[in-house]
Amino acid sequence: MLTPDIFQPGQNVRVKLDWPETRGACHIRTPHYLRGQRGVVERHLGAFPNPEALAFARKAETLNLYHVRFAQSQFWGEGQTGDAVVVELYESWLEAV
Amino acid sequence: MTDTILPEIQPRAHHDMGGVSKFMCETVDTSRHALTEFDRKVDALRGLLGAKGVMSVDELRRGIEAIPEAEYHALSYYQRWIRSIADNLLARGVLSEAELRAALGEA
Amino acid sequence: MSILHAESEHLLNAVLGLLERKGIVRPEEITERIASTDQASPARGAAMVARAWTDAGFRARMLADGTMAAEEMGIPMRGLPPLGVLENTKQTHHLVVCTLCSCYPRAVLGYPPFWFKSAAYRARAVRDPRGLLTEWGTSLPEAMQLRVVDSTADYRWMVLPMRPDGTEGWSDEQLAALVREGDMIGVTIPGVGANKS
Known part of the structure; x- marks a missing residue:
């Protein structure tokens, strides 16, 4: 059964610092530049089957999906202060901070 | 401020x-x-295979991502797609390698 | 595995032949699918945008649930990913990218354009978005916040641009004719007399 919304709008979260790419074949929808980065949950977008399993035609559990906001300048130290990057991320990739 | 590995040395996929x-x-x-x-036909084929439950868009993506980097950049968008579609149909056993080989010989 | 290295068109024809023989995909289905996919074009999105500019109730529904709003306009959305709508204001501009592949709001904009799928667009949109926008001659005021939306998962995103000045009293059809593909991804901004592309 689906876990209830774990994260609330406005909550600070951190994207897991994990590299499944180093452990063999995988399909990951969390871009590399977000790994280990801190962001703020904007809203819950719904719940969807885990694409990491669907990609291998495996049974996929349903995961909550969130829109998470980051400062655009936080990844490369480039860009204009105040600009943002907003990304859809599954609960399995987020941890509360 | 962040405790990440520098982006340029991350083990990212291509x-x-x-x-x-x-x-x-x-x-x-x-x-x-x-x-x-060609582009339109590949696009339509992928859509139909998805609608018929033969392969998902996630499997398409996985197959595209499995194309080695140099080839990924050398192939056009829909050339990557047909390669991934064929790869997935073989992996799922919808087509056998022998069948495909024969069809390529005669097509 | 060398079998996958066959020339692409040859590979497509071989796969199509086998799928037909196995009764999985018929050639007419391909033709029909192409015809229905070709029906989706930026004109659909533009009609939604124009209506949102003239109908406050529709605008609110569209921002709350893009899929429902599209269906209300007669756009088939069944079985497709949910459509999210990003509202541009005087304070905020949105830019859509898919850094991982090419997720695109196809139901309302049609096939993704070449540039949207390119490595340069995918790489630069999250790192140097304001520089990227200059490729289209688009420059945002410094005081305006830019929000780059990296479309990574189950949603598809379209931008609802601001209604241009000088369009008071225009009909929905006139307004829709102003709205281009790029305006709904955020690389361009609609305006009276803006280049048609």
């Missing part, structure tokens, strides 16, 4: 292109590129 330095000085070709008959 399709995972956000912010990758080697593309930062590349201009964007904003001109219109008409799709070919």
Whole structure:
């Protein structure tokens, strides 16, 4: 059964610092530049089957999906202060901070 | 402030292109590129295989990402797709390698 | 595995032949699918945008649930990913990218354009978005916040641009004719007399 919304709008979260790419074949929808980065949950977008399993035609559990906001300048130290990057991320990739 | 590995030494996959330095000085070709008959057919095939539950868009993506980097960049968008579709149909046993080999010989 | 290295068109024809023989995909289905896919074009999105500019109730529904709003306009959305709508204001501009592949709001904009799928666009949109926008001659005021939306998962995103000045009293059809593909991804901004592309 689906876990209830774990994260609330406005909550600070951190994207897991994990590299499944180093452990063999995988399909990951969390871009590399977000790994280990801190962001703020904007809203819950719904719940969807885990694409990491669907990609291998495996049974996929349903995961909550969130829109998470980051400062655009936080990844490369480039860009204009105040600009943002907003990304859809599954609960399995987020941890509360 | 952050405790990440520097982006440039991360073990990212080659399709995972956000912010990758080697593309930062590349201009964007904003001109219109008409799709070919081949492009449209591949697109339609993928849509049908999805609708019929033969393969998902996630499997398509996995197959595209499995194309080695040099080839990934050398192939056109829909050339990557047909390669992934064939790869997935073989992996799922919808087609056998022998069948496909024979069809390629006679097609 | 060398079998996958066959020339692409040859590979497509071989796969199509086998799928037909096995009764999985018929050639007519391909033709029909192409015809229905070709129906989706930026004109659909533009009609939604124009209506949102003239109908406050529709605008609110569209921002709350893009899929429902599209269906209300007669756009088939069944079985497609949910459509999210990003509202541009005087304070905020949105830009859509898919850094991992090419997720695009196809139901309302049609096939993704070449540039949207390019490595340069995918790489630069999250790292140097304001520089990227200059490729289209688009420059945002410094005081305006830019929000780059990296479309990574189950949603598809379109931008609802601001209604241009000088369009008071225009009909929905006139307004829709102003709205281009790029305006709904955020690389361009609609305006009276803006280049048609």
